[in-house]
Amino acid sequence: MLGGLMGSQSTSADFGEQMLNSVARQAIQRLFTKSQSVEVTIRCSPSSKLLQGVVDSFQMRGEGLVIRRAFEAEEMEFETDAVSLDMGMGGVLSGKLRLKQATHAVAMVKLTEAAINRAFEADLVRQRLENVDLEQLTDLSGGEPLTFRDVHVGLRPEQRVKIHAKTDLPNRDNVPISLSARLSVERRRRVIFADPQFEADDIPEDLRSLSEALLPGFVTVLNQMVDLERFDLDGVLLRVNQLEVQGNRLLFNGYAEIEHFPRGR
Numbered sequence: 001m002l003g004g005l006m007g008s009q010s011t012s013a014d015f016g017e018q019m020l021n022s023v024a025r026q027a028i029q030r031l032f033t034k035s036q037s038v039e040v041t042i043r044c045s046p047s048s049k050l051l052q053g054v055v056d057s058f059q060m061r062g063e064g065l066v067i068r069r070a071f072e073a074e075e076m077e078f079e080t081d082a083v084s085l086d087m088g089m090g091g092v093l094s095g096k097l098r099l100k101q102a103t104h105a106v107a108m109v110k111l112t113e114a115a116i117n118r119a120f121e122a123d124l125v126r127q128r129l130e131n132v133d134l135e136q137l138t139d140l141s142g143g144e145p146l147t148f149r150d151v152h153v154g155l156r157p158e159q160r161v162k163i164h165a166k167t168d169l170p171n172r173d174n175v176p177i178s179l180s181a182r183l184s185v186e187r188r189r190r191v192i193f194a195d196p197q198f199e200a201d202d203i204p205e206d207l208r209s210l211s212e213a214l215l216p217g218f219v220t221v222l223n224q225m226v227d228l229e230r231f232d233l234d235g236v237l238l239r240v241n242q243l244e245v246q247g248n249r250l251l252f253n254g255y256a257e258i259e260h261f262p263r264g265r
Contacts, residue, residue, distance in 0.1 A: 014190035020050065020085070022099075027261040028060050029089060036064025053085040055098070063190040070122035072115035074249065078105035078256050097261040107238065107256040113155050120151040128225050137217035140210075141169050148177075148218060154221040155245045159183045162199065165218065169210075177211050177218055188239040188254065191226035194221055235260040 024040045032038075041059040044050050059079040066072055087096040119125055126245040131145040137142065146167050154162040165177045181193035196219045203211045228238045 010150065017223040019057070023097050023221065024058060024261075028062070031236065032062070032065045034064070034068060035062055038062045044091075050253050051061050053123065055080075055083045055085060058082065058083065062257050068124070070124065071119050072111070074115065076108070078107040080105040080258065096158040099260055101249040102257065102259045105256045105258060107252075107254055109238075111250045111252075113153065113250070116155075116250065117151075120139065120153070125225065129221065132217075134217050134220060140213055140217075146214075146217075148221065155192055155248055155250060157245060159243055159245050161193070161245075163203065163222070165192070167214065167218075172207075172210070175207060175210060175214065176203055177214055179206065179215055181219070183239050183243045183245070183250075184219055185243060188241065189228050190223075191228075191240075191243070195221050218252045 021042055024042070025038055029038050030038060036043065039061045041061075043056045043058060044054070045236045046057060046096065049055070049199075057080050060077065062076045062139050063074065065076055080103050084100040086100060093244050105127075120129075129133055129148040129151065131147060133145040145265055146169070148165045148167050151163065151165045156162055158238050160180055160182050162177070162180045166191075167175050167177065178199035179193075179196050181196040184192045184194040186192045198212045198215050200208050200212070222230055228240065235258060237257040237259070238252075238253050240253065244251040244253065
């Protein structure tokens with residue numbers, strides 16, 4: 001009789017694990033506009049704890065992800081701390097993944113250089129480059145707001161980037177700007193372009209003084225743009241501890257605060 005009872009619990013736990021994997025995968029996929037693949041791995045020992053909704057951790061690995069229809073991540077991984085889930089009719093049994101309390105996860109996001117440059121064409125980014133009225137820029141334009149365009153970012157070793165852009169002034173169109181900078185993280189939320197250096201060799205000689213004068217204002221604009229709060233997922237807040245450039249890829253290593261799983265796309 002005892003053996004039959006234990007066998008029944010094991011079967012129920014196996015069924016619960018399969019259901020939880022399926023529900024978790026669907027919930028995670030709803031974080032993204034598109035996803036090439038999403039894999040979820042549940043860790044629970046002994047497996048009978050699933051019957052009480054207790055999970056030691058679960059790991060997600062996604063590839064080919066698109067966030068808010070415009071921002072592409074080649075890979076994203078996170079692994080949670082212990083998680084307590086609602087296994088009842090309002091939770092897993094109804095196809096929903098509900099946390100009984102918020103949890104944390106170690107997170108990694110990998111972006112390609114090409115995806116970073118495509119992101120600069122997204123409306124959410126472009127609107128922050130258009131009609132900029134910072135005083136340090138309007139002093140150079142006779143009071144007119146400036147728009148930066150044709151932004152291109154190249155990843156370089158040692159967490160550095162090289163950035164090209166263009167702008168138009170009332171008396172001169174297509175003024176190029178070129179700089180290199182070191183990527184840094186401020187308050188785990190904002191990417192900063194630190195130690196900017198003017199790249200004079202990329203600029204025609206007759207435009208160098210004007211281009212260099214525009215540089216501080218352009219860097220100010222860049223430093224106000226890449227705030228991860230603008231890229232938070234539904235119920236998931238990202239925090240970055242470290243940035244790392246690996247060839248033509250940029251890695252964000254940090255953690256995620258998961259308040260709830262997504263309720264819809």
